[in-house]
Amino acid sequence: MTDITELLGSEGPLADCLPGFSPRAEQQRMAEATAAAISMQETLIVEAGTGTGKTFAYLMPVLQSGKKVIISTGTRHLQDQLYGKDLPVVREALKVPVKTALLKGRSNYLCWHRLGTADSEGRRLTRPQLHELGEIQAWSKRTRMGDIAELGDVPEDSIVWPRVTSSAENCLGLECEFFQECFVVKARRNAMEADVLVINHHLLFADMVLREEGFGELLPGADAFIIDEAHQLPDVASAFFGTTLSSHQLRELARDTRAEHLREAGDMQDLPEAAQQLEGLLQRLRLELGTADRRAAWSEVSDNRNLQELLGELATCLQTLVDWLVLAAERGKGLESCWQRAIQLGERLTLLLEQSTGEYIHWFETHRQSFRLNLTPLNIAEVFRGNLESLSSAWVFTSATLAVGDSFRHFSTQMGLDDARQLKLDSPFDYQHNALLYLPDGMPEPNQPDYSAAFVACAREVLEASQGRAFLLFTSHRALQSAAEELQETLDYPVLVQGSAPRRELLERFRYLGNAVLLGTSSFWEGVDVRGEALSCVMIDKLPFSSPGDPVLQARIEALRKQGRNPFTEYQLPAAVINLKQGVGRLIRDQTDRGVLVLCDPRLRTKSYGRVFLNSLPEMPRSSSIDSVHEFFAGVESAVIEPVT
Numbered sequence: 001m002t003d004i005t006e007l008l009g010s011e012g013p014l015a016d017c018l019p020g021f022s023p024r025a026e027q028q029r030m031a032e033a034t035a036a037a038i039s040m041q042e043t044l045i046v047e048a049g050t051g052t053g054k055t056f057a058y059l060m061p062v063l064q065s066g067k068k069v070i071i072s073t074g075t076r077h078l079q080d081q082l083y084g085k086d087l088p089v090v091r092e093a094l095k096v097p098v099k100t101a102l103l104k105g106r107s108n109y110l111c112w113h114r115l116g117t118a119d120s121e122g123r124r125l126t127r128p129q130l131h132e133l134g135e136i137q138a139w140s141k142r143t144r145m146g147d148i149a150e151l152g153d154v155p156e157d158s159i160v161w162p163r164v165t166s167s168a169e170n171c172l173g174l175e176c177e178f179f180q181e182c183f184v185v186k187a188r189r190n191a192m193e194a195d196v197l198v199i200n201h202h203l204l205f206a207d208m209v210l211r212e213e214g215f216g217e218l219l220p221g222a223d224a225f226i227i228d229e230a231h232q233l234p235d236v237a238s239a240f241f242g243t244t245l246s247s248h249q250l251r252e253l254a255r256d257t258r259a260e261h262l263r264e265a266g267d268m269q270d271l272p273e274a275a276q277q278l279e280g281l282l283q284r285l286r287l288e289l290g291t292a293d294r295r296a297a298w299s300e301v302s303d304n305r306n307l308q309e310l311l312g313e314l315a316t317c318l319q320t321l322v323d324w325l326v327l328a329a330e331r332g333k334g335l336e337s338c339w340q341r342a343i344q345l346g347e348r349l350t351l352l353l354e355q356s357t358g359e360y361i362h363w364f365e366t367h368r369q370s371f372r373l374n375l376t377p378l379n380i381a382e383v384f385r386g387n388l389e390s391l392s393s394a395w396v397f398t399s400a401t402l403a404v405g406d407s408f409r410h411f412s413t414q415m416g417l418d419d420a421r422q423l424k425l426d427s428p429f430d431y432q433h434n435a436l437l438y439l440p441d442g443m444p445e446p447n448q449p450d451y452s453a454a455f456v457a458c459a460r461e462v463l464e465a466s467q468g469r470a471f472l473l474f475t476s477h478r479a480l481q482s483a484a485e486e487l488q489e490t491l492d493y494p495v496l497v498q499g500s501a502p503r504r505e506l507l508e509r510f511r512y513l514g515n516a517v518l519l520g521t522s523s524f525w526e527g528v529d530v531r532g533e534a535l536s537c538v539m540i541d542k543l544p545f546s547s548p549g550d551p552v553l554q555a556r557i558e559a560l561r562k563q564g565r566n567p568f569t570e571y572q573l574p575a576a577v578i579n580l581k582q583g584v585g586r587l588i589r590d591q592t593d594r595g596v597l598v599l600c601d602p603r604l605r606t607k608s609y610g611r612v613f614l615n616s617l618p619e620m621p622r623s624s625s626i627d628s629v630h631e632f633f634a635g636v637e638s639a640v641i642e643p644v645t
Contacts, residue, residue: 005033005221013093014056022591025093030398035061038069038224038394043420045230045408049427049618050585054398058226059090062196063098066604067223072204074105074229075527076130080113080149082200082228094127101194103187103218105203109134110146111166112178116162117259126436132160146183149253155502164253166207167538168250169341170256175333187313190494191218201232204242208387210596211353213244222393229527231578234380234414234491237550241383242360243375245348250314254278257321257338274321281317285310289366297551298362298373311353318346321548331381351375358559359517375542385416393422400427401581404489405615410574420592427588431620435587436632441624446542455541455600456486458529462537462598468493468515470530473583475544477521483541484519493517498524508533518565526582531590536633538587539598544579545572573609577616584617596629619643 005028006012015021030048037044047056048382073079076236083102091098118133125133133152140153148154148161166172166184181619191197204227207218227233231519254275261271287305301307325339352362352373361376388395397420402411408422418597440458444451463470474480484497491520494516496506503523508531510516514534518524546553553572560567587595597620604610623629 004028004035004340005062008056014090015540017089019091024053024428026428027057028055030054030423030425031060034396037396037421038062038065038067041392043417044397044423045402045417045420046401046423046425046592047397048398048400048425048513050588051429052425054541055086056090058396058398059086062417063090063094063096063477068195069226070199070218070222070226071226071228072201074201074232076108077103077527078229078529079200080196087196096324098195099193100196101190103191103203104147104196104200106129106150106171106184107165107167109183109187110140110143110148110164112181112325113172113176115140115164116163117263117334121239132158136160136164140218140361157502162585167350169344170252170640172337173331175336188217189617192221201236205237209240219391225396227395227397229399231399231401231411237380237384238376242379243348243351243352244372245352245372246372247286250282250343251279252332253341253477254408257325260332260334260338264335268324270503271324273591274324277564278317278321280313281310285314286369286371287364289364293367295365295550296363297554298364315349318342318349322346361552361555378555381416397481400455400585401578404542404574404577404610409577417524427618429588431588431618435620435621436595436596436628437605437620438598438629439601439622440598446601446603452482456483458600459483459487459572462539462596462629463493463517465633466537467597468517469534470516470517470539471535471586472519472522472526473541474519474521474537476540476566479541480514480519480521487517493633495519525579528586529589531593535586535596536595538583538595539600540580540583541600543576543601543603544583545576577613580613596632
C-alpha cells in the first residue's frame with residue numbers, strides 16, 4: 001500500500017489530476033488517521049478546519065482500502081458534489097476500479113404510480129403548477145435515474161414534487177405495478193452492489209431505524225462509515241429516534257385517498273367524504289393551536305378543552321377512514337396502502353396523546369398552515385452507540401465544527417462516542433494576515449431595546465469600509481426583518497434578504513453583483529461557499545444561543561439540573577460555540593480570500609464565557625476600532641491592531 005502522505009504530496013497522483021493542488025500537512029494527517037481507523041476498525045472523530053480539504057483526506061484512504069464504505073453527508077447538494085465531482089477525481093488519480101453509487105431518500109425520485117395519480121388532482125392545481133406537472137411528465141420520458149435534481153426547470157420546493165414522488169408512508173413497495181421500473185428500486189440495487197456508496201444523514205438514520213425493526217438493508221454490508229458534516233448528527237438522530245405526526249402526513253393521506261378512489265373505487269362516495277372531513281379537521285386544529293409560528297411544550301396546551309375535543313375528533317375521523325378503506329382495500333394496491341397508512345397514523349396519534357415518560361420530550365410546533373406533534377428522545381447516546389456496537393465497522397466522524405476549544409466532549413457525549421480517538425486540525429488558511437476580527441465598542445447588551453438600531457448603525461459603518469460585499473447573519477427572523485427594513489431604504493449597495501427568493505438564486509445574485517449585502521438566518525450560517533472578493537465581510541448580530549423557550553432545550557436543561565450538572569456550561573454554551581464557528585466559517589473559503597469578521601455581541605468581552613467563544617475561533621488580529629477596518633480594506637499593512645481584553 002502506497003504511503004498515504006505521498007499520495008497527497010506534491011508529487012502524488014492527486015497533484016497530477018487536480019489543477020492548483022498544493023500539499024497540506026493537516027490534510028495528510030487526517031488521511032493517515034482515517035486510513036488507520038479503517039484498517040483497525042476503530043472510531044475516530046476529526047475536526048478539520050476550513051481549508052483542510054477533508055473530502056480528499058478521507059476519499060484517498062477510502063478508495064485505497066478496497067473495502068465497502070458508506071459516506072454520509074449533511075445535504076443532497078453535498079451528496080451531488082461528492083459523487084459527481086470529488087469521487088471521480090480521486091478514482092482517476094488512484095486508477096482503481098471502484099464501483100460507486102449515489103442513493104438519496106425516496107422522495108428524491110420520480111414515482112411512476114404517483115405520477116399517474118397526479119393527473120386526477122389537476123383541478124386542485126394552479127395554472128403554473130399544471131405547467132410544472134407538464135414539465136415533469138415530459139422529463140419522465142427521457143430520464144434514466146429519475147432523480148428530481150436533474151430537472152432544474154421545476155423549483156425544488158414546488159408543491160407538485162410531493163405529488164409525483166413517494167414517501168415511506170405512501171410507497172406501495174412490492175405490490176406496485178411499476179416495481180420493476182421503480183427508480184428507487186434501481187437506485188437501491190446499485191447501492192447494494194457499490195464499493196463506495198454516498199448517502200445523507202436522513203437516509204443513514206432511516207436505515208438504522210429499519211434495522212432495529214429487522215428490515216434495514218444498507219448498514220450490515222459496510223466495512224466502514226465516513227460521516228461528513230457530523231455536527232448535524234444530534235439533531236437528525238433525535239428526529240429519527242422519536243415519533244412525529246404532522247398535518248402534512250395527514251393531508252397527504254387524504255389527498256392520496258381521493259386520488260386512489262378516482263382510479264379504483266369511484267362508486268364509494270363515502271370514501272372521499274371521509275377524506276374531506278379529515279382535511280377540514282386539520283384546518284380547525286391548526287387554528288386552535290394559535291395563529292403564530294410556535295414551538296412549545298405540549299403541557300402548555302394539554303389543558304385546552306377545545307383542542308382535546310378536536311384531537312378526539314381526529315382519532316375518530318382516522319378510524320372512520322380506516323373503516324371505509326378496509327372495505328376499499330381489495331379494489332387496488334393504492335387503496336390498500338392508504339388503509340395501512342391510516343392505521344399507522346392513528347397508532348402514532350394515540351402514542352402522542354399518551355402521557356410521555358421522562359425519556360421523551362413531548363412538544364409541538366406550528367407554521368403558517370401546518371403543525372407537528374412530536375415525541376423526541378431526551379438522550380440518543382445509548383441507542384446510537386448500540387447501533388455502532390452491533391456493526392463490526394470503522395466509523396469516522398468529521399466536520400469543521402465539532403470541538404469547543406480543544407475539547408470534543410459536547411459532541412462525543414451526545415452521540416455516545418466517549419471512547420473514540422480524537423484529532424483536531426486547525427485551518428491551514430493564513431488568518432493572521434488575511435483576516436481581522438472587529439469587536440465594536442459601545443454596543444448595548446443584546447437584551448436592550450436599542451440593540452437592533454445599534455447593530456444597524458455599526459453595519460452601515462462597516463459596509464462603507466467593505467463597499468458592500470458582506471453577509472449579515474442573524475440569530476432570529478425578527479432581527480433580520482427589522483434590519484432589512486432599515487438597510488433597504490438607506491444602503492447604497494444591493495440588499496438581498498433571505499425569503500425574498502430561493503437560497504440558490506440569492507447566492508447566484510450575490511456572486512454576480514459583486515458588491516451586494518445578503519441578510520440571512522440559520523440556513524446561511526452553514527453549507528454556503530462564496531469565494532473571492534464578493535464576500536469580504538461577515539457580520540453576526542448576536543452569539544447564537546438557542547432560544548431558552550425552546551421546549552426541547554428546556555427539557556434537556558431540566559434533565560441536566562436533576563443530575564446535578566450545569567446545563568449552561570455543559571450544553572448551551574458548547575452548542576452556541578459550534579453554531580458560531582459555522583457562521584464564522586463563511587468568511588475565508590480559499591487561500592487568497594481576505595475579510596473582516598464582525599462580532600457585535602458585547603458579551604464576548606463582558607462575560608467570562610466570552611473567552612470560550614474567542615478561544616474556539618481561528619487566531620486572527622482583533623480590533624475595537626472602525627479605523628482598523630478601513631485600513632484593512634485599504635490594504636494598509638502597518639495598521640495597528642489593538643489588543644482586545
